[in-house]
Amino acid sequence: MTQTTVKPHLMAEVAVAEAPHPFPVWGGMTTIKFAIWLFLASEVMFFAGLIGAYIVLRAGTPTWPIVADVLNVPLVALNTFILIVSSVTMVQAYAGIQAGDQQKLKNMLVTTTVLGIVFIAIQGIEWSALLGEGTTPSESIFGASFYVLTGFHGLHVTGGVVALIVTSIKAFRGRYSQTSHDGVELMGLYWHFVDVVWIILFTIVYLI
């Protein structure tokens, strides 16, 4: 009888692959994962519509302000840095539970949640200052498109923070394990998507 030997560093992945999934598997992935990717694809179309409208309005409007004079680019660059760091902590949470490290999962999920809250707070400070200076949604096409774009993204971050809080609570209750952590994976996919959208928005709205 032949015996298959598995290298020690692959043992964890073999255990995960052999473990029963709580969701049906289809096309090499769980159906819930397929569903979240379809959702993200629809979100791509949603933001593409908003960004496309922004570009068309900007190209067709003769008096567009110099964004560096109106918007606080250094503050928002800091916020971009914070969101990128939150993506790293999120992926480290996933790596933690993949390795069976419950403490790392909890630490990284809480850190990601805090960073998400800081991002929203800084966006609030930015909006508050802009509104105080008279840049309102009804003041100009620039104002309207700026608040719609950054506002919808902010709503997505807020939704993500709520989901992160729920995921963190589940992690502290021991609901995830090395062999069952679909919730952490789906949370990560959504959070990274929010990061990707911001990377594009930061360039188009604040730098160009």
Add this chain to the structure above:
Amino acid sequence: MSTESGHANPGYMRVFVFLIILTVAEVGAAMVLATSSAKVPLLIALAIAKATLVAMYYMHLRFEGRLLRFIAIFPLILSIILAIPPLVDALS
């Protein structure tokens, strides 16, 4: 992030360093090339590079099958196709 694809930790911190370098380069380019015609294409290229890094490594698309890659890329292609006519109209 598939367990089915069985990937290992693909250098998350290295990708993070690249993302920070590209972000600093973006902000720097926006200031230095304020009036240059190279500014817009350069900044868009840097943003696409950053978004691709996050999608490929943090969302693990690099390690996924064709179906998920298709689902991720198809709406982008469709968006570009749909954006071209109004953009051409606005610029003319």
